[in-house]
Amino acid sequence: xxxxxxxNIIQIIILVAIIIIGNVLVSVGIIDSYIExxxxxxxxxxxxxxxxxxxxxFTGLFSLxxxxxxxxxxxxxxVLTRNFNSPFIFAILMSGLVASLAGILIGIPTLRLKGDYxxxxxxxxxxxxxxLALNNDYIGGAIGFNDIPQYTNWNYTFIMVVLxxxxxxxxxxxxxxxxxxxxxxxxIASEAMGINTTFYKxxxxxxxxxxxxxxxxxxxxxxxxxxxxxxxxMKSIDILVMVVFGGLGSIPxxxxxxxxxxxxxxxLQSIPDLRMVIYAVILFLIMLFRPQGIMGDTEFRLLNKKxxxxxxxxxxx
Amino acid sequence: MSVxxxxxxxxxxxxxxxxxxxxxxxxxxxxxxxxxxxxxGKTTFFNLLTGIYLPTDGExxxxxxxxxxxxxxxxxxxxxxxxxxxxxNIRLFNKMTVxxxxxxxxxxxxxxxxxxxxxxxxxxxxxxxxxxxxxxKLLEKFDLLDKKDxxxxxxxxxxxxxxxxxxxxxxxxxxxxxxxxxxGMNPKETAELMELxxxxxxxxxxxxxxxxxxxxxxxxICERICVFDYGHLIANGNPDEIQHNAxxxxxxxxxxxx
Numbered sequence: 001x002x003x004x005x006x007x008n009i010i011q012i013i014i015l016v017a018i019i020i021i022g023n024v025l026v027s028v029g030i031i032d033s034y035i036e037x038x039x040x041x042x043x044x045x046x047x048x049x050x051x052x053x054x055x056x057x058f059t060g061l062f063s064l065x066x067x068x069x070x071x072x073x074x075x076x077x078x079v080l081t082r083n084f085n086s087p088f089i090f091a092i093l094m095s096g097l098v099a100s101l102a103g104i105l106i107g108i109p110t111l112r113l114k115g116d117y118x119x120x121x122x123x124x125x126x127x128x129x130x131x132l133a134l135n136n137d138y139i140g141g142a143i144g145f146n147d148i149p150q151y152t153n154w155n156y157t158f159i160m161v162v163l164x165x166x167x168x169x170x171x172x173x174x175x176x177x178x179x180x181x182x183x184x185x186x187x188i189a190s191e192a193m194g195i196n197t198t199f200y201k202x203x204x205x206x207x208x209x210x211x212x213x214x215x216x217x218x219x220x221x222x223x224x225x226x227x228x229x230x231x232x233x234m235k236s237i238d239i240l241v242m243v244v245f246g247g248l249g250s251i252p253x254x255x256x257x258x259x260x261x262x263x264x265x266x267x268l269q270s271i272p273d274l275r276m277v278i279y280a281v282i283l284f285l286i287m288l289f290r291p292q293g294i295m296g297d298t299e300f301r302l303l304n305k306k307x308x309x310x311x312x313x314x315x316x317x
Numbered sequence: 318m319s320v321x322x323x324x325x326x327x328x329x330x331x332x333x334x335x336x337x338x339x340x341x342x343x344x345x346x347x348x349x350x351x352x353x354x355x356x357x358g359k360t361t362f363f364n365l366l367t368g369i370y371l372p373t374d375g376e377x378x379x380x381x382x383x384x385x386x387x388x389x390x391x392x393x394x395x396x397x398x399x400x401x402x403x404x405x406n407i408r409l410f411n412k413m414t415v416x417x418x419x420x421x422x423x424x425x426x427x428x429x430x431x432x433x434x435x436x437x438x439x440x441x442x443x444x445x446x447x448x449x450x451x452x453x454k455l456l457e458k459f460d461l462l463d464k465k466d467x468x469x470x471x472x473x474x475x476x477x478x479x480x481x482x483x484x485x486x487x488x489x490x491x492x493x494x495x496x497x498x499x500x501g502m503n504p505k506e507t508a509e510l511m512e513l514x515x516x517x518x519x520x521x522x523x524x525x526x527x528x529x530x531x532x533x534x535x536x537x538i539c540e541r542i543c544v545f546d547y548g549h550l551i552a553n554g555n556p557d558e559i560q561h562n563a564x565x566x567x568x569x570x571x572x573x574x575x
Binding site: 182 | 367369392393394395396397401402404408409410411412413417420421422423424425427429431434435436437441444445448484485488
């Protein structure tokens with residue numbers, strides 16, 4: 001295995017090409033503001049779903065508080081860019097870090113809980129964050145936070161999505177990621193094999209929260225306006241649905257889940273009466289006929305191919 | 318030279334005394350068998366040895382990689398101290414491949430940090446490929462190399478038992494604790510397991526303590542046998558002595574009515 005091989009270079013070229021094509025399409029006007037809105041929404045949802053998948057799908061921690069991390073990131077970014085005029089890239093980074101810190105603080109006491117108990121505890125955490133934001137006048141309270149400068153565009157969205165997917169799949173494919181998966185599979189055995197399970201649970205929570213914070217930052221700086229209720233319990237459920245829909249423990253699954261559910265709910269906006277009914281029926285059918293999610297737990301095929309090649313070469317030695 | 322020294326060890330859960338006043342020394346390279354009726358406290362004793370429970374009274378001292386006392390025991394630190402174990406009911410990582418299961422065993426030997434795994438720094442690649450090679454070699458010794466990409470849950474029972482032992486050995490222990498390794502095996506598989514245990518002791522320079530109900534295995538490969546009954550260590554000696562020990566016979570078969 002080498003750090004830079006032919007595959008990597010081709011991948012980088014493809015990514016740069018996509019960024020340029022996107023920019024051209026925006027400037028020519030083929031991507032109008034409506035399409036751009038949806039692209040940004042899809043991007044934010046992909047970041048949220050992939051980062052939640054690290055927590056729920058890979059590490060097996062059933063968390064219902066992901067929107068709270070997004071909210072922390074959104075408010076951090078909003079305050080930094082509006083009140084302190086800080087550059088957007090700094091605001092994105094800080095949003096991630098603050099959300100991640102919140103993840104560590106909430107993770108240390110609650111991660112000793114398992115399954116349903118953890119779900120309830122994280123649900124409580126989400127509500128605490130929402131109520132705190134509602135009652136804090138500095139960030140607008142129930143009225144919401146206005147006049148956030150709009151910085152989020154195609155470039156920021158795309159780069160952040162790629163960073164999230166690449167970093168999280170790198171993590172999952174490393175010994176640290178394997179440690180997280182082993183906690184999901186059998187916590188007692190993984191501890192007996194020398195894995196500090198508390199550390200890895202908090203780590204997964206912190207990394208997941210970091211990217212949720214970034215998603216929040218992108219969201220705040222796209223929509224000018226945020227209010228605590230946009231990051232309530234229902235938002236957490238939305239993200240969880242995308243992860244389960246795509247397949248727990250599959251990063252391509254989360255991407256497909258976020259993409260298809262965002263598109264479906266946008267398309268259904270033309271029939272507002274039946275929108276939630278049809279959405280629910282689609283979810284119902286998927287869970288009935290493919291309970292493991294669209295992608296099951298498959299990984300990127302490109303990565304798997306590389307794996308096979310490597311194994312063959314090591315056999316020959 | 319003794320590598321494990323257990324002195325006056327007791328563990329009680331509320332009013333139940335699961336292990337009472339057990340003292341035991343284990344020399345380097347020994348294979349020790351723990352036997353006793355169900356509920357005698359054998360598994361509790363194992364859990365004390367691996368830090369899952371902390372003793373109510375008494376102490377355990379390891380002299381493997383360094384001298385350690387039982388007050389420093391934490392389940393996830395035991396492999397650093399040189400102790401690895403398998404479980405009575407197999408605890409593999411079912412949805413992971415055989416190779417990944419084995420790689421988890423090498424976890425403590427991994428030197429690269431979280432940052433280099435996120436950004437794929439050079440130390441990630443060297444660390445990963447070295448460990449992968451070690452894991453493949455280990456799997457080859459256990460005859461599991463051709464099954465390395467199969468999910469652990471799809472392995473036949475005997476292979477699962479072997480994989481669990483391989484995974485424990487990946488942590489490079491000096492002391493291996495086997496909790497009923499032959500449970501659910503047929504006589505042929507048990508015979509193979511006996512050979513395997515003898516072989517790994519030579520190959521990996523191990524001290525082994527095992528819990529087992531299969532007397533053919535215990536009498537065959539254990540140099541010393543410890544018998545537990547109601548939390549007490551009632552006998553400690555070589556297989557021959559144990560077979561003729563009056564207290565052991567009483568514990569297993571009961572007493573004659575007078």
